[in-house]
Amino acid sequence: MTSSLPAPPLVSVVMCIYNGERFLKDQIDSILQQTYTNIELVCVDDQSTDRSVAIIQEYQRQDSRVKLFENERNLGFNKNFERGFSLCTGEFIAISDQDDVWHSHKIEDLIFYIGNSLLVYSNSELIDEDGKKLHQNLESSIKHVHDPSYKGFLEYNFVTGHTCLFKRELLQYITPIPKNVLYYDWWIGFTAAYVGKVFYLDKILTQYRLHSNSVIQKLKSSHTDKETEKGKRYAQALSFAEADFVKPKDKKEILNFLRIKLNASKDLFSSTNCYVHLLKNHRQYYPWYKKSFISKLNFIRRQCK
Structure with a gap:
């Protein structure tokens, strides 16, 4: 059979x-x-x-x-x-x-x-x-x-x-x-x-x-200024945070990430706070970064300007 x-x-x-x-x-x-x-x-x-x-x-x-x-x-x-x-x-x-x-x-x-x-x-x-x-x-x-x-x-x-x-x-x-x-x-x-x-x-x-x-x-080759692009990425991350399936604690995490980056340019304290937070969590936020760790440090610093 x-x-x-x-x-x-x-x-x-x-x-x-x-x-x-x-x-x-x-x-x-x-x-x-x-x-x-x-x-x-x-x-x-x-x-x-x-x-x-x-x-x-x-x-x-x-x-x-x-x-x-x-x-x-x-x-x-x-x-x-x-x-x-x-x-x-x-x-x-x-x-x-x-x-x-x-x-x-x-x-x-x-x-x-x-x-x-x-x-x-x-x-x-x-x-x-x-x-x-x-x-x-x-x-x-x-x-x-x-x-x-x-x-x-x-x-x-x-x-x-x-x-x-x-x-x-x-x-x-x-x-x-x-x-x-x-x-x-x-x-x-x-x-x-x-x-x-x-x-x-x-x-x-x-x-x-x-x-x-x-x-x-x-x-990707369109002439979009950096501030406009930054605003679009911020709005996208907000969409991530507001998705129905995202748990409240993770929504809070995303919003905190955005707040820290948004406030980074206000003063030295905010900029330092941003740098420390991103550095502490760099393996989760930037796992895709391919260059050396020294380059990553400079990259993180630029994110907090």
């Missing part, structure tokens, strides 16, 4: 699209050719004006795993991903950019290593717009962290969306995405670290494409 093995869990891959025709085929091909085959590719187009929709429709005719949803108005990347998450039916959800290339075993590896963690993320190598390797990876500039504290996300994000796979249960915490959140993956990283565990898989599983037309690259 033979018994059939249960089907592996469905993985929903969310790809949000906006005028991505140039690189779209490379990315879709790399997803559909994964060694882990029980997937659905949820494509959400945010009012593209190029051939993006037509390209996805071509794939739909060839592969039933490809699903296309078109927004009636432009939502922007945060809300577009939020809509994409709501359309997923899988037990696991993976995030895809529209212009990268995945290694063929990416999903298989992430599924294997997630274990009892809520989210797993990995490393990526950088390529240029022609697909040429730049001999750098995401860890060239920041340190990726295994099982980080939520406090590690108050200043910076090191969980990049396109490297992530998470369990469906995380959706109840990450949606809706608060309006003051700068980047959806920053919010996901903070939330996953707070309500569960985050596993870092030290493998390069994606070729991450850098090019001038990337939405994220445009945002």
